Amino acid sequence: MEHGPDPFVTAQRQFDRAADYLNLDPAARTVLRDVQRVLEVNFPVHMDDGSIRLFKGYRVQHNMHRGPTKGGIRYHPSVSLPEVKALAMWMTWKNAIFHLPFGGAKGGVVVDPKKLSTHELENLTRRFTSEISIIIGPESDIPAPDVGTNAQTMAWMMDTYSMHAGRSVPAVVTGKPISIGGSQGREEATGRGVMIVTLEALKHSQIDPSTATVAVQGFGNVGSNSARLLAEQGVKVVAVSDVSGGIYNPAGLNIPDVLRYTQEHGTLKGFRNAQSVTNDQLLELPVTVLVPAALENQITDRNAARIQAKIIVEGANGPTTPEADAILNDKGVFVVPDVLANAGGVTVSYFEWVQDLQHFFWSEDEINERLHRIMRDSFARVLSTKESNDVDMRLAAYIVAVRTVADATDARSIYP
């Protein structure tokens, strides 16, 4: 996987396009173009062999004009400050499009979690939580899972923060296990949102879902749930991949079998009844819908012209560079941008936070029904902005988002 351009430069270029289009007030532009707070921490962790290792982590808050900030925590060897800043900015736009009362934040630790034992990961998570506890909190900044982290990571974070506070503070993180205040439906929420907007995009493109084929890059939380839920809707998933490479069967993959295989083996490698493809080949397969659900900078000016999908639904954050966007727009590919496509996760995280604060919990049906409504409404809002302004879906999403956040910035004015 190539590294590609600096993700924060990409995020700023995407913002600039909308700011230019909206002729945004220079003060709002200056404020929104950069992040509000950056915390960089270097912290020691006791390893199983008795040694001590120093790790680097970040928590970045892009903007808090619309409420407390919110965004995931990533554990990956390529985590960097520009990446975390970009991810934080994208969270601000996502929350605004979905009318969630949050600003945007993100965090990350430079680590390959697969190379640590469970005990080491717990030590790392608890120490990192202590380090960033000076800026997180249920009313200030609420983390959640992202690449390389999961419900267990959130349980350790919640427990560490609660130990400091001397009481249980479930609302400090979302994506927790149900037993400590997690929400029904959160685990699969991002994938469910991807499924819902994929069906909306197919409807808009007048394609019958039963005739559509899908390729999904990345088979973690987002990719695997997107594939499973799309298959359950009768859409044929023909290819999926993880860091080890991909599998392809033009007749359709049996997703429950693939899920069982990865649960048993921890990888897609070696799965039978399919041919092997590389991650690069997967992106260029002849499919109706492509769902990038791994990392940034996958669709670039090097491969965009060869993409055959009619629709791209960005499960991942930042998978498409601005140069690739221009090529895809020229080709007439319908791109559902990340800030719209993958917001199912933060939407159910919002439900989890509300439930934790009220100590009153909703059924899975209520969660899924509310998620469905918000995803469909947000898709419709962006689509009508696209049509009334005659722009692409990404610019339309940014018009909605930047306008909403700029209104809040303007209402609050500059302190002092």
Ligand code: NAD
């Ligand atoms: P995850 O850690 O659960 O899964 C990541 C997947 O990507 C794994 O299958 C991994 O093997 C694969 N992968 C890693 N490196 C790769 C590489 N070099 N090439 C190909 N595949 C690779 O992470 P996730 O939570 O599913 O997140 C995936 C994307 O979705 C990220 O961009 C994340 O920011 C975004 N996202 C996640 C959520 C969420 O709720 N978890 C919400 C919104 C957006």
